Amino acid sequence: MSQAVRPEPGDTRRIHALPDQLVNQIAAGEVVERPASVVKELVENSLDAGARSIDVAVEQGGVKKIRVTDDGSGIHPDDIALALSRHATSKILGLDELDRIATMGFRGEALPSIASVARLSLTSRRRGVAQGWRVGPDVGRAPAAHPEGTTVEVADLFYNTPARRKFLRTEKTEFGHIEQVVRRLALARTDVAILLSHNRRETLRLAPALDQSQTERRLGSLLGAEFVDHSLYFSHEAAGMRLRGWLALPTFSRSQADMQHFYVNGRMVRDRLVTHAVRQAYSDVLFHGRHPAYVLFLELDPVLVDVNVHPTKHEVRFREGRLVHDFLFRTLHEVISDTRPAAGDTVTPASAGVPATVPPQAGEAPSGQQSPLALGVRESVASYRLDFAAQRPAARAVEPPGEAPAQEAPPLGFALGQLSGVYILAQNAQGLVVVDMHAAHERVTYERMKAALEGEGVRRQPLLVPVPVRVSPREVALAEDHSDLLASAGLELDTLGGETLVVRALPVHLQGADAERLLRDVLSDLAVHGTSERIERETLDILATMACHGSVRANRRLTLEEMNALLRDMERTERANQCNHGRPTWIQVPLGDLDKWFKRGQ
Numbered sequence: 001m002s003q004a005v006r007p008e009p010g011d012t013r014r015i016h017a018l019p020d021q022l023v024n025q026i027a028a029g030e031v032v033e034r035p036a037s038v039v040k041e042l043v044e045n046s047l048d049a050g051a052r053s054i055d056v057a058v059e060q061g062g063v064k065k066i067r068v069t070d071d072g073s074g075i076h077p078d079d080i081a082l083a084l085s086r087h088a089t090s091k092i093l094g095l096d097e098l099d100r101i102a103t104m105g106f107r108g109e110a111l112p113s114i115a116s117v118a119r120l121s122l123t124s125r126r127r128g129v130a131q132g133w134r135v136g137p138d139v140g141r142a143p144a145a146h147p148e149g150t151t152v153e154v155a156d157l158f159y160n161t162p163a164r165r166k167f168l169r170t171e172k173t174e175f176g177h178i179e180q181v182v183r184r185l186a187l188a189r190t191d192v193a194i195l196l197s198h199n200r201r202e203t204l205r206l207a208p209a210l211d212q213s214q215t216e217r218r219l220g221s222l223l224g225a226e227f228v229d230h231s232l233y234f235s236h237e238a239a240g241m242r243l244r245g246w247l248a249l250p251t252f253s254r255s256q257a258d259m260q261h262f263y264v265n266g267r268m269v270r271d272r273l274v275t276h277a278v279r280q281a282y283s284d285v286l287f288h289g290r291h292p293a294y295v296l297f298l299e300l301d302p303v304l305v306d307v308n309v310h311p312t313k314h315e316v317r318f319r320e321g322r323l324v325h326d327f328l329f330r331t332l333h334e335v336i337s338d339t340r341p342a343a344g345d346t347v348t349p350a351s352a353g354v355p356a357t358v359p360p361q362a363g364e365a366p367s368g369q370q371s372p373l374a375l376g377v378r379e380s381v382a383s384y385r386l387d388f389a390a391q392r393p394a395a396r397a398v399e400p401p402g403e404a405p406a407q408e409a410p411p412l413g414f415a416l417g418q419l420s421g422v423y424i425l426a427q428n429a430q431g432l433v434v435v436d437m438h439a440a441h442e443r444v445t446y447e448r449m450k451a452a453l454e455g456e457g458v459r460r461q462p463l464l465v466p467v468p469v470r471v472s473p474r475e476v477a478l479a480e481d482h483s484d485l486l487a488s489a490g491l492e493l494d495t496l497g498g499e500t501l502v503v504r505a506l507p508v509h510l511q512g513a514d515a516e517r518l519l520r521d522v523l524s525d526l527a528v529h530g531t532s533e534r535i536e537r538e539t540l541d542i543l544a545t546m547a548c549h550g551s552v553r554a555n556r557r558l559t560l561e562e563m564n565a566l567l568r569d570m571e572r573t574e575r576a577n578q579c580n581h582g583r584p585t586w587i588q589v590p591l592g593d594l595d596k597w598f599k600r601g602q
Contacts, residue, residue: 035062061174253290281332287582415563
């Protein structure tokens with residue numbers, strides 16, 4: 001069994017330069033994790049070369065062979081050998097350009113790193129040049145027939161580093177990673193034709209998308225038609241940034257975070273700041289344990305983002321992280337908030353991607369009981385009446401005047417009756433509408449409570465017995481630096497010595513809360529994100545609990561007037577397409593589907 005080489009104490013070995021081959025292999029450990037890493041680097045090079053068509057062919061999961069062919073600008077004959085040298089690149093010229101990187105690659109490490117752990121050959125023909133050239137371990141540099149563009153072949157990956165090869169998984173697993181990389185790159189560049197084959201069998205063929213409809217068809221072929229059917233496309237610009245893309249409805253949530261694609265200036269990245277902003281935007285509408293789905297593109301000045309923080313370029317660092325976070329959250333929050341029933345909307349049963357049985361939420365008391373934390377919120381919402389008799393008196397005015405034409409019906413139509421004391425059946429221009437009356441009323445009630453709370457602001461309640469909390473000096477400094485923010489949220493603190501904070505008051509809505517746990521959680525948020533929504537989140541959880549308990553229950557018989565009042569309230573309420581737990585509040589059954597069920601016209 002081999003053992004690691006450990007220098008003996010007092011070892012007198014001299015400092016020396018490592019051989020180039022070893023340097024490249026060490027660099028390859030950072031860049032080339034598995035065959036999918038090679039495919040990513042090569043396809044990104046093709047995109048940087050202006051390719052409009054890319055062909056990726058792999059064998060045995062990419063371990064035996066990877067070949068990437070493109071129709072890009074090609075490599076100058078005099079530069080083709082230099083392309084395999086470390087830190088040789090055409091993408092930046094000096095330090096000033098390092099701050100404004102707009103290409104996918106720029107380090108000049110990919111090709112020499114790959115060549116150090118595999119047998120690599122490169123053939124390229126520059127646009128406008130009559131002759132192509134090839135460089136590789138078997139031929140050196142020699143002329144070769146090749147169309148305009150470049151082909152890179154990588155054979156026998158990790159043949160000279162068997163320890164690395166042992167960490168690879170099965171052929172199927174490795175190809176799965178390759179396919180995922182190609183799909184993610186294809187989402188970023190929908191204007192480029194892409195062909196992927198495995199063991200000489202075509203697995204993915206994507207034509208270039210030249211308009212919005214073609215782009216959405218391509219999106220459907222990559223993520224499924226259901227994603228496109230149940231997502232919202234948007235584009236928003238502010239503060240020198242632009243955010244666009246597709247945001248799935250909360251009812252199309254996932255059990256895993258496997259359909260989350262975020263791109264910064266065309267580069268796919270994984271970033272905690274982004275994940276936090278997206279999660280926060282979905283906080284009021286996503287069932288616990290579920291994950292949102294999205295394809296989002298953020299565009300901003302390259303000066304404002306550092307892409308040179310990791311060799312694989314999967315991570316970035318925003319120079320104005322708080323500004324980016326707020327821009328993302330506010331934009332996505334606005335898009336999600338506007339998910340209310342509107343003319344032409346269709347929420348179908350297929351979009352209900354949540355468990356059929358929803359357990360009580362955190363902080364939610366069993367049916368018929370009130371959470372202890374909910375008691376403190378009564379003062380701020382006592383004026384709100386939960387019975388339908390107290391709803392807007394104008395509700396009667398929107399009922400159908402006799403036989404009103406279907407096209408004049410509002411988005412959710414007019415009530416026809418109840419089913420099993422649980423569902424409201426209504427008719428609109430598209431056909432039949434089925435509403436879960438408890439889920440719908442819960443959302444309406446919750447949004448009204450939030451509006452009432454925002455109207456009066458956050459008020460503090462002094463604690464009868466202040467709570468001392470021992471913390472680190474860094475946390476004391478955090479609390480002092482953010483004292484105004486904490487005070488505005490209703491949290492009153494004093495400093496006692498260098499390592500103790502004293503909680504003297506809490507928001508009135510959080511009477512009975514665990515003051516120490518709340519403070520520690522808030523400080524943790526401030527340390528990681530520079531801000532905290534913990535107090536707001538706790539307050540909203542209480543409101544959600546009260547809204548759930550105060551909403552109309554199953555088996556309660558409603559009059560047509562009460563049903564129509566609820567439908568009109570849904571049309572006026574933000575996020576009314578789903579309840580507070582992320583479940584759909586209504587579905588549309590098109591008239592055409594009813595005709596098919598009863599075989600009308602056949």
